[in-house]
Amino acid sequence: MPVAVCKLLIYKGQYSNCQIKVPDVETKLTAVxxxxxxxxxxxxxxxxxxxxxALIKLAxxxxxxxxxxxxxxxxxxxxxxxxxxxxxKGPRKDGRKWPTHSPAPCLILGDAKQYxxxxxxxxxxxxxxxxxxxxDRFYSVYQTSLEADEALDLSTQLTWRGHDSAIASTxxxxxxCLWEPEAAPQVPT
Numbered sequence: 001m002p003v004a005v006c007k008l009l010i011y012k013g014q015y016s017n018c019q020i021k022v023p024d025v026e027t028k029l030t031a032v033x034x035x036x037x038x039x040x041x042x043x044x045x046x047x048x049x050x051x052x053x054a055l056i057k058l059a060x061x062x063x064x065x066x067x068x069x070x071x072x073x074x075x076x077x078x079x080x081x082x083x084x085x086x087x088x089k090g091p092r093k094d095g096r097k098w099p100t101h102s103p104a105p106c107l108i109l110g111d112a113k114q115y116x117x118x119x120x121x122x123x124x125x126x127x128x129x130x131x132x133x134x135x136d137r138f139y140s141v142y143q144t145s146l147e148a149d150e151a152l153d154l155s156t157q158l159t160w161r162g163h164d165s166a167i168a169s170t171x172x173x174x175x176x177c178l179w180e181p182e183a184a185p186q187v188p189t
Contacts, residue, residue, distance in 0.1 A: 003134065004059035004108040007034060007067040008156040014103060015039075015069070019088040028088045032067065032079055038087065039067050039079035046075040048149035052167065052174070054078065056110030070156070103159040107166040109134060115168060120183035128186040132168055132177050138185070139166045139177035146174045 009015055015032040020040060022029065030041040042064075045051045051068065055078075058064055065081035109115050109132070119128040120138045129140040142165075143154060151174035155165045164179035 002059040003114055004055035004066065004110070005105050006055055006108060007103055008106050008152065008159050009034070009067055009069045009103060010156045010160040014160070015067070020082060020085040021088050022082050022085050029082075029085075031082070031085065032069070033087070034067055038082050038085040040082050040085065042066070042078045042080040044071075044075060044077050048076065048147070048152045051076045051078065051152065052108060052110070052148050052169075055108045056169075059108065059110070068152075070152075076152075103156075104162050104164045106155045106159050106164075107134065107139075109166055109168040111169065112171075115139075115166075119186045120180060121186040122180050122183050129180070129183075131180065131183065132166065132175075133185075134166065138180045138183035139168075140180050140183070142176045142178050144170065144175040145172045146176060148174060150174075151176050 015034045018031050018033050019028040020031040020038050022040070032039050043054070045054065055066065058066070067079040069077045071077055115132040115134045118131055118133050120131040120140065121128055131141060132139045146154065151167045154176045155167050158165045158178065166177045168175045168177060
């Protein structure tokens with residue numbers, strides 16, 4: 001089962017608003033520029049739960065690279081990467097001149113069949129950590145039993161700080177997990 005990967009954007013310094021043209025659409029599109037990549041407006045959502053469900057569904061149907069911004073109390077906006085886009089050179093100009101940077105990616109694990117719960121050892125700790133294994137990567141469980149909005153907010157803060165994260169759907173809500181690049185599987189004693 002495919003997994004959604006999404007860039008969670010926490011503040012406007014991570015992206016700039018713009019308008020783009022793509023080959024298969026005649027009109028200009030609302031977009032954001034993240035680093036050197038252009039993402040078109042895909043869809044707006046009112047709640048975090050709707051966002052996570054949409055990400056899970058999109059992962060099953062298409063291989064989209066997505067980004068997510070939060071619009072205050074108005075909900076969330078999902079953006080889709082446009083590989084062949086060009087910035088629209090119209091009368092409106094993007095006032096920002098400073099570079100933007102992209103956050104670390106966040107995996108959305110919508111089904112417990114996508115991951116395996118385990119224990120891992122990391123170099124800087126003496127006790128094993130509870131973790132999730134997805135493919136050949138280990139993610140230590142950072143916080144559990146979260147509502148969708150809490151999981152998105154926490155993961156957004158962690159990815160902004162450069163940590164690859166994962167949001168895993170569990171029987172008791174959502175768990176936020178951090179990638180442990182130096183982790184080794186461990187059998188607890």
